[in-house]
Structure formats: structure tokens, C-alpha cells
Amino acid sequence: MRTPGVPRPAAPAAGPSERPWPRNAPPVGPRARREVDELLATAGPLLGVDGTISPLDLESTRALLERTWRDALAVLDAATPARRSRLIDVLGRCRELDRDLEHHLTDARAASLARVRAALELLSDAESLAQVLDRGPVAAARLGFDRSLLSAVERGCFVPRSCFMGEDRERAEHLVRVGRDEPRRLDGSLRETTLVRRREAIVVDDVQTDPLVHRRMAEVSEARSYAAAPVLLEGRVAGFLHADHHARRRAVSGLDRDALWMFADAYGRALERALQATRLRELERAVEGAHRETLAALRATGVEALGLGEVRTTRPLAPVAPLLPREEPAAPAALTRRELEVVRLLAAGETNAGIAARLVISAGTAKTHVKHILRKLGAANRAEAVSRFLQLERDAERRAAGGEPAARRALG
Structure with a gap:
């Protein structure tokens, strides 16, 4: 049920200012939220967990339902007949509620696809490779992100190329300079290594404490959560696109990641052309x-x-x-x-x-x-x-x- 690459909701930190940002995902409706709360209240005593609080967005709620389903399945064989019957009921309700929530994501995915198409329109009249490169971060931001970064893979290193941060051009330029002055090798010490090895998009949460991010770039950007996708050129990973919702104080969702991945794939084809x-x-x-x-x-x-007369040549090449x-x-x-x-x-x-x-x-x-x-x-x-x-x-x-x-x- 859980989409690969989408992390579970992070635990709240000690201070109010350090609380995790809400995920940029569609909210759960009142009726569905009541049903999820009722399920968690039933499953809590059976599994020995607190079942009184459910997340507010669809992706986090589906992740919680999956965890509840796995926990119930893990103790099913050892349970007494009476308890097993109640656990089977919890398993069935988890599946039913997850299917209902999946239907609610359909409209959100359609809207996300429309944003990808709108972003690609910015590249439609580009006449040169330089124009396609320059427009990349701006077009990626049209997917609904506040900020975006285009990077290159140069000699096995992660090297930023250009960045879009709306009106904050000074910070955008500073971020690119920091990344270029301190390039990091893609040797497993960075999350971005996954983009090269698996060629799939990722979501990175808890950026400021994650040991596998570019520390200086994280400090300059003040990012808390970002999505990243590989840009393929002629069959190889030539660069990355990063994006986040920093200005809106939102954590990146699985929908965000998938939209960026679709755009990055089309962007690589535009670069190839x-x-x-x-x-x-x-x-x-x-x-x-x-x-x-x-x-x-x-x-x-x-x-x-x-x-031999006048030297005559063939017509110029068309x-x-x-x-x-x-x-x-x-x-x-x-x-x-x-x-x-x-x-x-x-x-x-x-x-x-x-x-x-x-x-x-x-x-x-x-x-x-x-x-x-x-x-x-x-x-x-x-x-x-x-x-x-x-x-x-x-x-x-x-x-x-x-x-x-x-x-x-x-x-x-």
C-alpha cells in the first residue's frame, strides 16, 4: 500500500519550532478520518499501541494503515481464537479503507499530471540547448514547488548548475556557488547516489539532521524536505532536479516526487533533442x-x-x-x-x-x-x-x- 520512497511521518521534535511540517498531500475527509480513528481505536489494544491519533493527509494515513496491517499480520498466528477473529477484522478494514483512500488520490494525480504538462510548455519554444538548460529550474517550479535546483553529474560528482528560488536570487546563486565550490562524490555518502544507481526519484525528509545530504548546501538552503529525480541523457544519468515547498512550510509528498520524476524524464528528452x-x-x-x-x-x-573548364561543385547540403x-x-x-x-x-x-x-x-x-x-x-x-x-x-x-x-x- 505504501508508495516506495515515501517516508513515514517523522516523530515530532522537542521544541515547537522543530515540529515536522505537514506533508503536501491531499487531506483526509471527515468521514474517512472517523473510520480510520475507529479502526485505530479497535486495533490499539490488540497491538499494544496508541490508536487514538491519525494523520491528516492521505499519504500519511495510508502509510499508517499499512503499518497497522503489517503489525496485525505479524501477531495473527500466535493469537488466541477470539483475538485472531478481531485481528482478521482489523486486517480486512485496513484493506477496505486503503482502497477508499486510493480512490481519493485519483483527482490529485490528474491535477499533478496537468501541472507537468503546463511546466513542459515552457520548454516547447526553446531553440537551443542553452535555453533548455536555463529554463529547467523555472519549469520544474511550475509543478507547484517553491524552489528547484538543476545539477549535473561531472566526473562522478554532484555539481549544481542553476537554481530557482523566486525573487530570492541572491540565495539561489549562493547555493549554486557553495555546491560548485564543494562538489561531493556520488560514492554512497549522499542520498543522490540512489538517483544514479536505481534511476528513480526519492523524497528526503529531516534534511538538516540527515548525514547523507550535502551539509553545506542544506545549511544555505535551510531545506527541511525535498524531492529529487534523475535526468537521463542518452541513456545515462547526466544530472538531477531537486525541488521543495520551503516557502509554504510543507514537506514533500509522494505525489510531488512522482510529478518531478515525470517532468525530469520529459526534460531529459528535451535536452536530447x-x-x-x-x-x-x-x-x-x-x-x-x-x-x-x-x-x-x-x-x-x-x-x-x-x-577541364570551370570547377563545378555539387549543390550545397540541404x-x-x-x-x-x-x-x-x-x-x-x-x-x-x-x-x-x-x-x-x-x-x-x-x-x-x-x-x-x-x-x-x-x-x-x-x-x-x-x-x-x-x-x-x-x-x-x-x-x-x-x-x-x-x-x-x-x-x-x-x-x-x-x-x-x-x-x-x-x-x-
Whole structure:
């Protein structure tokens, strides 16, 4: 019943100022709370525990029900027949109440997913790898967090890169400086080692007393509870996203952790697309540079003097279709906006499954778009369709610059 990685409620500290923060989770309704209290009052004498107080939020209540269920199961075999009957009743009620509470989490999960989608919209028009990196912490904060931190894994060390703390930019910059000045190795001495080894998100409570956190960063941030998720890039953990509810004095919940994990997964894919686009642009520039150097070298050898006529070269390479949105030249009118997106992904080497994942559509829809593109461009296969489309784009660019309207003629 308990979600992995979600700690049980911490015991209150001695002083009022040190009491644990309430968890940022949906509250338990009055009726459900009464039923839980009644169950705990029944189970308390049977298990020898205090059963008069139940938590206020759904996640902590479910964790308490699980603990009660396990404690009852542990003493079931040794119990007398009369006591065993009452314990079996407690076990059944634990399961029933947990199922009821699980239903209440459905709306909260839907709202959390909507926040993830809204956060990703901030990355939708990023045109470079630097923009995706810079927007990461701000987008993560849109999940409902007060603060967020983007870090990198550099030579096996945890190294902060950028931080968002709302208007408190000075503390955010100070936190990054402290982390960069005092990098910590991911050798098991930090909670973040789990992010690399297991590639799953975590929740860390009692940050100020936990021996497995970055002590200096914990002191500067004054964090009490945070969630952290790995950012994967090309199959490896390249960094982390951390987030908390410090300003609202709330402990991070399992829902928070899961939302950050979903966002971190999508964020890693956005980084991959931006990185691939950057590499393709660099390759294009390198090939064009080599082309110019080769042409200059041929002319320097005196080829024209040998009677071979003017040195003619192949047409310049067609620009590689970018993987990140940007302003495009006028496109062939016969293709819809979605078909333009699909054909550019074809040019980037994507399969139907890859296109479906990128555009968040079904594989069948992606296949249908490809068929329409082949028909409209009069191509026999995907490679020919890409070649014809790139030629039409070049013609469109020349037309815009005053050249012959070849694209118009080709499109009828």
C-alpha cells in the first residue's frame, strides 16, 4: 500500500519550532478520518499501541494503515481464537479503507499530471540547448514547488548548475556557488547516489539532521524536505532536479516526487533533442567548411588551366530539419502543419514509433501521416519523400529571394 520512497511521518521534535511540517498531500475527509480513528481505536489494544491519533493527509494515513496491517499480520498466528477473529477484522478494514483512500488520490494525480504538462510548455519554444538548460529550474517550479535546483553529474560528482528560488536570487546563486565550490562524490555518502544507481526519484525528509545530504548546501538552503529525480541523457544519468515547498512550510509528498520524476524524464528528452539539433547544425557547418576548402584547393591546383573548364561543385547540403521549434521558411502548401512536423522528423531519421513519441500521437496516426506525405510528394519511399521535400524547401527559399518559382510549379 505504501508508495516506495515515501517516508513515514517523522516523530515530532522537542521544541515547537522543530515540529515536522505537514506533508503536501491531499487531506483526509471527515468521514474517512472517523473510520480510520475507529479502526485505530479497535486495533490499539490488540497491538499494544496508541490508536487514538491519525494523520491528516492521505499519504500519511495510508502509510499508517499499512503499518497497522503489517503489525496485525505479524501477531495473527500466535493469537488466541477470539483475538485472531478481531485481528482478521482489523486486517480486512485496513484493506477496505486503503482502497477508499486510493480512490481519493485519483483527482490529485490528474491535477499533478496537468501541472507537468503546463511546466513542459515552457520548454516547447526553446531553440537551443542553452535555453533548455536555463529554463529547467523555472519549469520544474511550475509543478507547484517553491524552489528547484538543476545539477549535473561531472566526473562522478554532484555539481549544481542553476537554481530557482523566486525573487530570492541572491540565495539561489549562493547555493549554486557553495555546491560548485564543494562538489561531493556520488560514492554512497549522499542520498543522490540512489538517483544514479536505481534511476528513480526519492523524497528526503529531516534534511538538516540527515548525514547523507550535502551539509553545506542544506545549511544555505535551510531545506527541511525535498524531492529529487534523475535526468537521463542518452541513456545515462547526466544530472538531477531537486525541488521543495520551503516557502509554504510543507514537506514533500509522494505525489510531488512522482510529478518531478515525470517532468525530469520529459526534460531529459528535451535536452536530447536540443543536443542532437546542435550536433546536426555543427556537422552541417563542418561539411560546408570542408566543401569550401576543397573548392579552394582544387582551384589552387590550376584545374581550369588543364582545360577541364570551370570547377563545378555539387549543390550545397540541404539544411538539416531542426528537432526544436524555430521560425521556418515558407513551406509547401500541399502539406498540413502536422505533416510538415512529420516529414522533418523523417529527415532526422525517426521511425514511425519515434515520430509518435515525439508528437504524442499513436503509431497508427504517424503511419497515416507518412502515407499522406508520400502521396502528396509523389514519392515511392520515405527517403525519396525527404529528398523531394528538402528540394521543395530550397526552391521556396530561392523564390523568396527572387529566384525562379520552381516550388510553385512542382506543387501545381
